Amino acid sequence: MLERSSPRVAAPPGYWRIAWQSPRGNACSLLIERRSLVVSTGLFVALLCVCVLYLGLGSMALAPSAVIPALFGAGEMISVFTVQELRLPRLAAACLTGGAFALAGVLMQTLARNRLATPGIIGIDNGATAFAVASIVNVGVSIAPPAMALVGAATAAALTFGLVAGGGTQGYRFIVAGFGVGAVFGALTQLMLARVAIDVANAAYPWTVGSLNARHDNAVGLLAIGLTVGIVAAGFVARPLSLMRFKDATAYGLGINVKAWRFQVLMLSVVLTALAVAVAGPVGMVGLIGPEIARSLSSSRQVPFVASLLSGALVMVLADLAGRTLLAPIEIPVGIVIAVIGGPWLLWILMRPQRSHA
Structure with missing residues (x-):
């Protein structure tokens, strides 16, 4: 400020x-x-510590004293290869997708003035997943999955907001409309997978549960660029979005063009969600957990953009680490781990009183 x-x-x-x-x-x-x-600062330090732990744990365990030199190409060749070629790219994907989902989540929650209004809850990630799967199983399209994910996310967002037109984005009508849109796109995804050969369905499977094991390098690079732009854009919308937490009449009285800013914030959230889904699939529950952690730690004076981004990255890295190591050599997709965590978390949010913005 x-x-x-x-x-x-x-x-x-x-x-x-x-x-x-x-x-x-x-x-x-x-x-x-x-x-x-x-x-x-505390979340950033915690994320750095977890990243070192992530790079050191696996089928070949490495001590922190070996991980840090390996990051810079020093030490034994096998350690350097394991860290730089096998684990570091996946760690980068986990940090980027977790941060993007959480940033999109806090934007959407603040815009709708509802803690449950995340891209995952209102069907945006299901829409992105359905369109991405359509490009993989060649259902009449041949566009790359990241581009199709963006189209699907925008379509789901337009449907959800269109269904509540005139009723605003507050309350449970908005949530119910999002659930309905997400359910429709989820059913379409299952229908497409049921009508293709088993090998094609297996190739599309990671998109349906959420996994970092089948990520596309081009999609990760595009996500890195998009998240960087998104962080800068979030800085520009920080003040208007802080005022939009109040009633529309109050925001208008303070000089905020609510409709124009609402559209910009919505588009930013949709793009971030689509880019994250293009890398990891539908792991939108991070968009619920990350912002809630940030709000519980931060003050209510401002929208916790940075804390939400760091919390989302931290949750995603920990979930993927647990999926890789708990039942090794069997790997649990990160989307399943997040769902196991997110279910009880969702119940806790519903029972916990909401903090006031006053």
Whole structure:
């Protein structure tokens, strides 16, 4: 938050204030919320520690003292190969998809003013999955899965918001419409898989449960670019979205064009979800767990974009690590692990009182 004021103005409670003089002689200052900075720093450190653990655990266990040099090409060749070629690309995919799902989740939840309104809950990831599977099983299309996932996510979002047109995006009508749209696309996915050869169905299977084992390198690179742009875009929509947590009349009174910003936030959430689904499949439950962790740790003054992104990446990495190691050599898809965690988490959210934004 930037402000033009006298350097002598004291910082509000809970903030640090950094003041300086601009080249034109104007007094400027930057307000940094203390709790958000501490929470984000703590989550980042925790993510780094879990990443080192992720790179060291597997069929060939490596100590942290061997993992860190291997990241830079030092140490034994087998350690370098294991870390850089086998585990690091998958770790990057886990961090990127978890961060994208969680960032899309916090955007959607804030936009709808509903903690359950994540891309996974309202059917966006099912729509992306259905269209991606259609491209794999060649149901009349030959477009690459990432592009089809984007089309599917946009279609599901348009259907869900169209069904509640005039009723707003608040309350359980919005959630029920999303469940219905997701169920339809889920049924279409199962129908397509039932009508193709078993080998083709096996190739599309990871898209239906969520897995990082069959990721596409091009999709991971596209997700990295998209998430970077998404983080910058989230910074631009942070202030309008914070005000949109209140009623539309209040936001309009504070100078926010609610309809225009709502469309931009929705498109950002859809794109992030589609890019993440193109890499990992429908693991949208991360978009529910990550933002909830961030909110429980952060203050309610602002939308916790950074904390949500880091929490989502942390959850995704831990879930994939558990799937790789718990029943080794059998691997559990990350989507199944997240579903096992997300079910009880969803019940806890429903029973837990919502924090006020006041």
